[in-house]
Amino acid sequence: MADDYQVQSNGGSSDLNSKPLLELYVKASAIDPRRIGADLFCQEFWMELYALYEIGVARVEVKTVNVNSEAFKKNFLGAQPPIMVEEEKGATYTDNREIEGRIFHLAKEFNVPLFEKDPSVEKRIENLYRNFKLFLRSKTENQKVPTPLEDMSAQTRVHYNRVVEQLTGIDQLLADRNSRYLLGNSMTEYDCELMPRLHHIRIIGQSLLSFDIPHNLTHLWNYVLTAYRTAAFIESCPADQDIIRHYKEQLNLFSNQRETLQTPTKTHTIPERVLCDIRNRGLAPDVKVQ
Amino acid sequence: MADDYQVQSNGGSSDLNSKPLLELYVKASAIDPRRIGADLFCQEFWMELYALYEIGVARVEVKTVNVNSEAFKKNFLGAQPPIMVEEEKGATYTDNREIEGRIFHLAKEFNVPLFEKDPSVEKRIENLYRNFKLFLRSKTENQKVPTPLEDMSAQTRVHYNRVVEQLTGIDQLLADRNSRYLLGNSMTEYDCELMPRLHHIRIIGQSLLSFDIPHNLTHLWNYVLTAYRTAAFIESCPADQDIIRHYKEQLNLFSNQRETLQTPTKTHTIPERVLCDIRNRGLAPDVKVQ
Numbered sequence: 001m002a003d004d005y006q007v008q009s010n011g012g013s014s015d016l017n018s019k020p021l022l023e024l025y026v027k028a029s030a031i032d033p034r035r036i037g038a039d040l041f042c043q044e045f046w047m048e049l050y051a052l053y054e055i056g057v058a059r060v061e062v063k064t065v066n067v068n069s070e071a072f073k074k075n076f077l078g079a080q081p082p083i084m085v086e087e088e089k090g091a092t093y094t095d096n097r098e099i100e101g102r103i104f105h106l107a108k109e110f111n112v113p114l115f116e117k118d119p120s121v122e123k124r125i126e127n128l129y130r131n132f133k134l135f136l137r138s139k140t141e142n143q144k145v146p147t148p149l150e151d152m153s154a155q156t157r158v159h160y161n162r163v164v165e166q167l168t169g170i171d172q173l174l175a176d177r178n179s180r181y182l183l184g185n186s187m188t189e190y191d192c193e194l195m196p197r198l199h200h201i202r203i204i205g206q207s208l209l210s211f212d213i214p215h216n217l218t219h220l221w222n223y224v225l226t227a228y229r230t231a232a233f234i235e236s237c238p239a240d241q242d243i244i245r246h247y248k249e250q251l252n253l254f255s256n257q258r259e260t261l262q263t264p265t266k267t268h269t270i271p272e273r274v275l276c277d278i279r280n281r282g283l284a285p286d287v288k289v290q
Numbered sequence: 291m292a293d294d295y296q297v298q299s300n301g302g303s304s305d306l307n308s309k310p311l312l313e314l315y316v317k318a319s320a321i322d323p324r325r326i327g328a329d330l331f332c333q334e335f336w337m338e339l340y341a342l343y344e345i346g347v348a349r350v351e352v353k354t355v356n357v358n359s360e361a362f363k364k365n366f367l368g369a370q371p372p373i374m375v376e377e378e379k380g381a382t383y384t385d386n387r388e389i390e391g392r393i394f395h396l397a398k399e400f401n402v403p404l405f406e407k408d409p410s411v412e413k414r415i416e417n418l419y420r421n422f423k424l425f426l427r428s429k430t431e432n433q434k435v436p437t438p439l440e441d442m443s444a445q446t447r448v449h450y451n452r453v454v455e456q457l458t459g460i461d462q463l464l465a466d467r468n469s470r471y472l473l474g475n476s477m478t479e480y481d482c483e484l485m486p487r488l489h490h491i492r493i494i495g496q497s498l499l500s501f502d503i504p505h506n507l508t509h510l511w512n513y514v515l516t517a518y519r520t521a522a523f524i525e526s527c528p529a530d531q532d533i534i535r536h537y538k539e540q541l542n543l544f545s546n547q548r549e550t551l552q553t554p555t556k557t558h559t560i561p562e563r564v565l566c567d568i569r570n571r572g573l574a575p576d577v578k579v580q
Contacts, residue, residue: 133367
């Protein structure tokens with residue numbers, strides 16, 4: 001079995017018996033099964049688990065699985081990643097509701113504010129990714145290669161406008177709150193949901209849509225920068241090539257092997273001009289004006 | 291798009307505008323894409339939605355989708371069934387947490403006791419299916435054709451004993467409560483979870499393991515009979531052949547084409563001897579002693 005999984009252990013060697021060991025099975029990349037794939041739920045739970053690991057509440061092991069391998073199919077009989085296993089309790093959580101339930105209880109037990117509720121934040125972020133997917137599908141419908149952003153149909157423009165409107169709304173929310181994460185100075189489930197989706201929007205926007213998050217949304221870009229400086233996000237983030245491949249497959253777009261042959265890279269920088277704006281406004285305390 | 295889906299509508303023609311229309315996309319059978327497949331989460335949500343439909347709270351349309359079709363992939367870009375769409379709200383729920391959240395709110399709004407909590411019931415049913423899968427994997431490990439139940443290794447026997455022990459526990463719970471469903475006289479989410487799993491245990495037990503739910507567990511069998519008389523279960527239940535095919539695929543077991551060629555059947559009867567016990571004890575009010 002061991003050979004089928006790539007293990008990344010976040011567990012220390014001390015206190016081995018006092019902390020629960022949570023194993024998270026995440027979907028492998030279609031390019032290289034040793035790399036993590038672009039499944040958003042897998043990254044979301046990985047970030048939440050990382051938050052528990054960081055403050056010493058749990059040991060975490062992430063295992064990358066090839067869902068088409070016979071070993072995986074036999075072992076989990078039809079269940080799909082993300083799957084979480086807690087061996088000492090004899091528990092296998094194969095459902096997002098169960099996985100979140102277990103993380104929720106651990107967070108509650110140790111007073112980690114990972115699941116604080118905020119309906120206004122929820123409202124603001126809930127349809128962003130759906131609308132982005134509608135925009136993506138519409139713009140790539142009859143397109144063989146990426147075309148300029150201006151070349152879009154009236155229908156595509158409706159979706160495009162909606163995405164920009166929502167991104168602007170989130171930028172405004174972040175401006176009003178003036179905090180590092182959505183709810184304050186520590187990461188919550190809302191960030192674990194939004195950060196990976198914003199990153200996908202960015203990577204897929206650039207590679208397939210000639211689209212970028214508008215550069216004037218300084219607070220939103222500062223939030224993206226925060227993601228790129230958050231260990232939970234960085235650790236769990238797939239390579240650009242794996243993200244692009246994931247969407248190309250779904251859209252049935254021609255894959256020119258570029259992603260397959262390239263050395264995997266991760267875009268964790270933001271445009272220079274935006275970085276200047278962030279510096280000038282003194283938004284990120286650790287980004288100093290030169 | 292319409293051609294890719296098999297639609298089963300539960301919506302009436304009156305009150306079209308006053309009730310929300312919920313569309314549930316469920317995984318198709320691998321044998322025949324027009325038939326529903328054996329995905330447990332799909333059946334669970336279908337049963338919950340049926341409960342809302344039955345009392346007139348929502349209109350429900352179930353669409354069977356071939357997840358490998360280009361149309362499906364393009365339309366949902368990587369999301370997997372169950373997927374729920376509520377067009378008038380512009381909402382697509384691709385995550386079990388979101389789907390349940392929406393059904394939960396509707397149930398709450400209309401005072402449907404679908405999500406009543408009962409930790410003791412939860413505890414009693416939670417690991418049954420996991421343990422059954424361990425038993426199934428263990429017993430079929432080196433087996434080409436089903437072997438008698440007695441021919442099992444010591445390791446397999448551990449899993450077998452655990453399954454029987456849990457089934458006995460649920461039988462006991464049902465005997466103590468003396469109610470039609472787990473919590474009382476109306477169906478709750480616990481039944482939507484347990485009924486399909488018990489049915490899979492029965493169908494797969496018989497076809498691959500020479501195993502049956504012990505016949506002395508009269509209350510449990512009576513509960514299975516209740517499932518077979520519950521519209522929400524019957525409507526959403528896949529054919530035996532589709533259930534068997536699903537597990538054979540995961541276990542990498544030889545498929546002798548029998549399931550593929552057979553006319554689909556649904557086992558919704560229980561053993562005659564058990565039915566007599568139920569009658570003699572007067573357990574099911576509608577099963578009369580002849």
